[in-house]
Amino acid sequence: GREQKATEQLTRTLRGVMRVGLVAKGLLLKGDLDLELVLLCKDKPTSELLEKVADNLGVQLAAITEDKYEIIQSVGDAAIIIKNTKEPPLSLTIHLTSPVVREELEKQLAGETLSVTDSPDVLDRQKCLAALASLRHAKWFQARANGLKSCVIVIRVLRDLCTRVPTWAPLRGWPLELLCEKSIGTANRPMGAGEALRRVLECLASGIVMPDGSGIYDPCEKEATDAIGHLDRQQREDITQSAQHALRLAAFGQLHKVLGMDPLPSKMPKKPKNENPVDYTVQIPPSTTYAVTPLKRPMEEDAEEKSPSKKKKKIQKKEEKLEAPQAMNALMKLNQLKPGLQYKLVSQTGPVHAPIFTMSVEIDGSTFEASGPSKKTAKLHVAVKV
Template sequence: MRKPLADKVTITPDETNNIISIRPEKSECPYPIVISFTSPEYSPEYQSTLPEDTTEEQVPSKEFLNEEKCMEALAKIRRVRWSLRKIRAEIELPVVRILLDLREAYSGWKHLSPYAAEVLVHLVMEKLAKDVRESELSFSRLFIQCLEVLAEGMALRGGPGMKDPCEAKPVDVFSYLEPQHAEDLTRGAQNALRLASFGRLKELLKMDS
């Protein structure tokens, strides 16, 4: 019989963010369980389908849930579903993890979000798959190609941007970055590409020689 993780839990409601945090008092895990509340009825797509004679009582109430936080939670759900369908575990996922590991090693990378990294790797992979044979694909080639895309200014304001595949309207997946953070990421990618171009991947990834 499995023992309970803790005898008691601390439950903290957060009405502003539409969440409830649950933290076992005796658990060794430092992270709480977070439950978010949302509904597809808060999405603009749903509300646009309501007939013109819809009464105020039939429209989702904004009294109990923060509409903005509901929209953010719905976006997270769409992104998780997209990632599960699209990211290829055998080649794309390792590159995503490498890019995210760079956040711990270099300050310029610290604002790269997991979702932006996933979209970047997947779209670069799609382009590579059209240009080269599958037998020529490799982790290093995909990784360096991702560095090239970022180094060219993909994340910069006023740059080409990268369309968010989870949004119906054109939304740049890097639009969450502040201008300075986008510049830091671009500069970090340029420095990383320089090291990779000279065959210094181990140095870049801080691997033991």
């Protein structure tokens, strides 16, 4: 049974159908009416095969549903387009391609000569390669971006921005998806949607898309490819400037302008309007009320007994005030007696917020040292010692 299935797989012209684009990535927004599929073929797809598939589709659709569909054969785009006749007007594009197209291209780039001659009605190679690329993009997105917290939400938000603001339009599609994954994936922790959106805007504002920036590497191509290589200098500068402006709006609580929505209602409850406003000027007493100086409260007799510590503190402060002039006098006297003395800093110890300085001075061959919380205080203590 297995061998029979394997031989059927080898002989079948059509290998499989895969969803690509917005449907496969879960990025559909309201108003997105264009869906995409990729039809993989065994050999290079031809216009004859495309016509055969389109005819068969019409037969199959008529058998399973009564709804009318319009089937368009677009040989130039290597695709079949199916449109419904009802509202809203949905369209499904089926791209025909084959892995053989990419294999032959790689052999040509490697310098190998190809002995196989193509049929004259083979579909456009670039269109087939683009379909294969969209298949790789869908697989990459499911493996990397879908599992990244907030990534899909941020891409949807920025897709809407690209639709509304013409400046952002060049980033729409694959470059935007790569940018969001790179910005959010390089964070050292999972982020909420708001923080993730701010991080993407910060990356853009820092100049990642500028000509001298790092660019956005395409992981689905074998050779190093910049996904934003199609942008010109003016577009890069406009996008960077727009991202910087969006960050400023967000910083001032006006993110709703970036998102194109109305501001959220304030959480503070509104004060009800009073129909009869009070005239507060009537309640202000005349100034003569305070003409008489108020009497001081008499001191309690037990106050000294209740708070002896306060009295001690006052005495200590008075003693400190008395000691300071004495120390100053000692320093002044020493400077008068021995003018031109050189004070030296011996050491500085203690923490940064509470240092202790040790100063010294040499007088008549004798050295005197003293410490203090500042250099000035240490000098005073040295003078007192002398």
